[in-house]
Amino acid sequence: MSTFFEDRVEVKVVTQRIEVDHAGNVTVVEAGPVGPRGFSADDEGVVPEHEHPPPPISIVLSGSHNATSGDVVYSFGRPVELPDASECEGEEVLIVAANAGGPKTDVLITPVSGQSISINFPWFILEDNVGGFPNWASFKSVEVPSGFGGGWTWVGTHTGGPQFVKTNIDAAIAAIPTDSWKKPNSRARLLSQSFHETWPIDAKCFRFEGVVSGGSSSYICNAGWGNIPDGIDLRFDLILRPPTDEQMNSGTSVFMELVTIQDNITPMSGGDRMEAAFLIVTESNVTLLREQLDFDVSIGDILVFWEHVAIGKLGETSYRGDAGVQYHNRIKLRFVADTNAGEVRFYRGVTASEGEYEDHDITTQGQHRHWRLVGTASHEDAESIVDMAGWPVEIGLRFKGDLFWMEAYHGPDGTLIDDVRATDANPGDTAFISTGGRFWERYGLNIEVVEPPVYVESDSPLLLPSPIGLPNGKTVKVVDELWVPGDDELGYSLPRFSDYDSGEVFSQPGPFGTYSNYVSTLAEAAFTAVFLPAGDYEEIFIYCTIAGNVTVRLCLDSVGGNGLPEELLVDAGTVNTSGAAGFKTALMEWTNPVDRWVWGRAQTEAVVSATTVTTLNGQAGNQWPPWPTLPSSANAGRGICGGRVVGHALGPNKQPLDSPTPTFLLNSPGSPRIWVRRAA
Amino acid sequence: MSGELIVHKNRTNRITLGLKYDASGESFTAQIRKEANQTSDLLGTWEVEFATDGVDGELVLTLPQTDVDAVNVNYGYMDLKRTVGSIHLPVFAKPLQVKFKEVVTV
Numbered sequence: 119m120s121t122f123f124e125d126r127v128e129v130k131v132v133t134q135r136i137e138v139d140h141a142g143n144v145t146v147v148e149a150g151p152v153g154p155r156g157f158s159a160d161d162e163g164v165v166p167e168h169e170h171p172p173p174p175i176s177i178v179l180s181g182s183h184n185a186t187s188g189d190v191v192y193s194f195g196r197p198v199e200l201p202d203a204s205e206c207e208g209e210e211v212l213i214v215a216a217n218a219g220g221p222k223t224d225v226l227i228t229p230v231s232g233q234s235i236s237i238n239f240p241w242f243i244l245e246d247n248v249g250g251f252p253n254w255a256s257f258k259s260v261e262v263p264s265g266f267g268g269g270w271t272w273v274g275t276h277t278g279g280p281q282f283v284k285t286n287i288d289a290a291i292a293a294i295p296t297d298s299w300k301k302p303n304s305r306a307r308l309l310s311q312s313f314h315e316t317w318p319i320d321a322k323c324f325r326f327e328g329v330v331s332g333g334s335s336s337y338i339c340n341a342g343w344g345n346i347p348d349g350i351d352l353r354f355d356l357i358l359r360p361p362t363d364e365q366m367n368s369g370t371s372v373f374m375e376l377v378t379i380q381d382n383i384t385p386m387s388g389g390d391r392m393e394a395a396f397l398i399v400t401e402s403n404v405t406l407l408r409e410q411l412d413f414d415v416s417i418g419d420i421l422v423f424w425e426h427v428a429i430g431k432l433g434e435t436s437y438r439g440d441a442g443v444q445y446h447n448r449i450k451l452r453f454v455a456d457t458n459a460g461e462v463r464f465y466r467g468v469t470a471s472e473g474e475y476e477d478h479d480i481t482t483q484g485q486h487r488h489w490r491l492v493g494t495a496s497h498e499d500a501e502s503i504v505d506m507a508g509w510p511v512e513i514g515l516r517f518k519g520d521l522f523w524m525e526a527y528h529g530p531d532g533t534l535i536d537d538v539r540a541t542d543a544n545p546g547d548t549a550f551i552s553t554g555g556r557f558w559e560r561y562g563l564n565i566e567v568v569e570p571p572v573y574v575e576s577d578s579p580l581l582l583p584s585p586i587g588l589p590n591g592k593t594v595k596v597v598d599e600l601w602v603p604g605d606d607e608l609g610y611s612l613p614r615f616s617d618y619d620s621g622e623v624f625s626q627p628g629p630f631g632t633y634s635n636y637v638s639t640l641a642e643a644a645f646t647a648v649f650l651p652a653g654d655y656e657e658i659f660i661y662c663t664i665a666g667n668v669t670v671r672l673c674l675d676s677v678g679g680n681g682l683p684e685e686l687l688v689d690a691g692t693v694n695t696s697g698a699a700g701f702k703t704a705l706m707e708w709t710n711p712v713d714r715w716v717w718g719r720a721q722t723e724a725v726v727s728a729t730t731v732t733t734l735n736g737q738a739g740n741q742w743p744p745w746p747t748l749p750s751s752a753n754a755g756r757g758i759c760g761g762r763v764v765g766h767a768l769g770p771n772k773q774p775l776d777s778p779t780p781t782f783l784l785n786s787p788g789s790p791r792i793w794v795r796r797a798a
Numbered sequence: 799m800s801g802e803l804i805v806h807k808n809r810t811n812r813i814t815l816g817l818k819y820d821a822s823g824e825s826f827t828a829q830i831r832k833e834a835n836q837t838s839d840l841l842g843t844w845e846v847e848f849a850t851d852g853v854d855g856e857l858v859l860t861l862p863q864t865d866v867d868a869v870n871v872n873y874g875y876m877d878l879k880r881t882v883g884s885i886h887l888p889v890f891a892k893p894l895q896v897k898f899k900e901v902v903t904v
Binding site for chain 1: 878888889
């Protein structure tokens with residue numbers, strides 16, 4: 119240390135010395151007293167930003183390396199520079215080299231048969247994620263070793279766990295501006311090449327398989343996660359399978375870029391399709407997650423979501439979701455009530471086998487049920503969490519005030535939504551919500567009722583396709599809409615309808631409601647109607663789930679006074695399924711000049727044989743028909759998407775179309791779906 | 799006491815190294831490379847000589863300033879190669895991390 123004598127500083131020169139013992143262990147010691155300040159052998163010094171010690175020998179990368187953003191994180195075949203190597207020190211990091219042209223052996227990079235690498239992509243931070251539904255996450259590209267793997271496709275494992283459906287979106291890609299991925303806030307990124315990767319085999323979430331082709335196939339990972347709160351880091355663990363010798367020598371340099379994580383996947387029939395997504399626990403969400411999960415989480419954990427339910431942490435060998443394991447489903451209710459709303463009590467329907475329960479007998483729908491009080495809320499509460507483990511769940515509500523409404527969203531596909539709306543409710547009044555399924559957890563997004571509610575009434579009754587559960591052709595009146603916001607940027611509307619004659623308000627499925635095809639009693643196709651406020655929309659996503667070799671045109675139509683699609687607002691162009699089940703997405707910018715209801719439409723055109731040129735609407739030729747002014751059975755098949763098709767789409771004479779007849783693999787309602795992102 | 803060696807940039811660095819044996823009949827070389835392998839970038843070469851005659855195992859390692867000036871990284875690795883006759887032997891159990899530090903005075 120230095121000693122100060124008035125204006126004199128005494129220092130002694132520092133000298134380092136290396137001591138080597140008989141075992142070769144090296145120790146660096148100071149050969150003299152500490153030198154000038156700042157140059158002490160103990161002084162760590164100042165390491166310039168982004169400069170870190172090189173990784174130790176044979177660093178083995180596990181799934182927790184956090185690389186900084188960049189177009190290319192790893193370049194295999196040459197020494198791996200880990201930007202945040204300090205975070206990896208001590209961790210096992212295995213890097214498989216697969217540079218056919220380079221050295222196969224490296225101190226740091228060693229190709230090891232049978233081993234794989236796990237890469238964590240931390241850079242799709244949803245900076246401008248609005249916490250609404252849905253939210254997109256774009257993956258950035260990573261350079262994959264040349265010849266690594268053989269290629270890939272997204273395939274379903276049919277293990278009972280999540281699957282992803284391969285979708286050829288070449289046509290959709292063509293419809294997207296080539297530089298759209300570069301646009302600010304752009305969500306749609308295109309996969310341009312492929313690589314080979316697999317998920318840990320013990321993960322029951324999903325698995326990708328494929329072969330590097332070096333081609334230009336593009337795929338969308340149909341992973342879904344719809345309610346990512348703002349600022350959440352969404353990280354995706356990637357496991358790469360080491361290449362075979364043949365693959366090693368392919369010399370093809372490929373990279374992968376996952377396009378988006380989209381939330382929309384609805385289960386296919388048979389339940390062989392589902393959604394999976396990942397969420398990393400961060401400081402901003404850990405509290406919320408701990409409240410809502412029945413297992414502990416820590417910052418840095420990567421949660422695996424299956425059908426919007428957290429089923430475990432990445433890396434666990436087993437995930438919740440096994441038969442008999444109950445999800446810890448919670449719904450978070452936020453309700454609006456006037457000053458007299460008073461208290462609202464939440465009851466869960468219980469069975470006698472559940473043991474003690476509050477013998478609260480609420481008569482609903484003519485049935486006596488026992489209910490357990492699970493929570494209360496008052497108008498002063500901004501929100502109330504109702505803890506509903508297991509499913510199905512019923513909630514009974516007891517009003518103690520004037521006005522209250524609450525909604526429960528069921529499942530990722532929104533097959534059923536019940537809403538409870540009571541005006542002028544009197545103490546003791548009750549309402550009943552039956553979800554019929556899992557609650558749809560919305561981390562960070564509460565089910566928030568528009569305040570004040572927006573009531574939209576049309577002067578004339580709207581002949582609308584009936585929601586599920588109602589007869590076709592039911593005359594209903596739009597009574598209001600619920601805008602489920604995401605910071606006013608991304609959201610969707612729930613239409614509410616009432617019977618035009620009786621005024622009975624229907625429970626609407628949603629959030630993307632499904633309605634029977636008004637044009638056919640057989641093809642229960644559906645539209646999606648949403649209420650779009652006027653404004654600029656940066657992104658409008660319209661997609662549907664269709665299987666079969668059909669061409670689909672994705673459109674946005676206004677809803678006319680007769681409840682029919684009216685003006686074609688947005689034509690997103692056509693895509694062809696090419697026989698593969700999947701969904702189509704259109705992405706466009708659009709300005710909606712007026713508040714209005716819009717239909718999302720996926721208009722199909724039958725694949726015609728060489729001898730048959732009958733289109734769905736009976737027009738000759740392979741033409742897209744103009745939108746009809748009136749619906750008729752002749753237009754069977756128009757707008758088929760969502761719902762479930764019974765039988766075949768009909769031709770103009772209600773005859774099955776000539777083969778090949780498109781088979782619409784439709785899922786539970788919600789397709790086509792529209793959600794929008796308002797311009798900032 | 800530490801596990802890394804400080805090398806000051808823009809300076810000639812000189813350190814002593816103590817081997818606990820009679821090294822008089824041997825020769826030594828030492829290099830600093832960017833990473834702990836022989837193929838990575840060479841950052842500097844120590845001039846290795848006996849402090850006296852090597853009997854006491856004492857070596858003096860000098861890194862010329864010209865070598866150090868060219869270094870543009872903060873870290874590297876070094877070790878010592880011991881040559882006995884025609885045989886090359888290790889000295890360090892594992893490479894020693896070298897930390898390059900900036901200086902102030904020109």
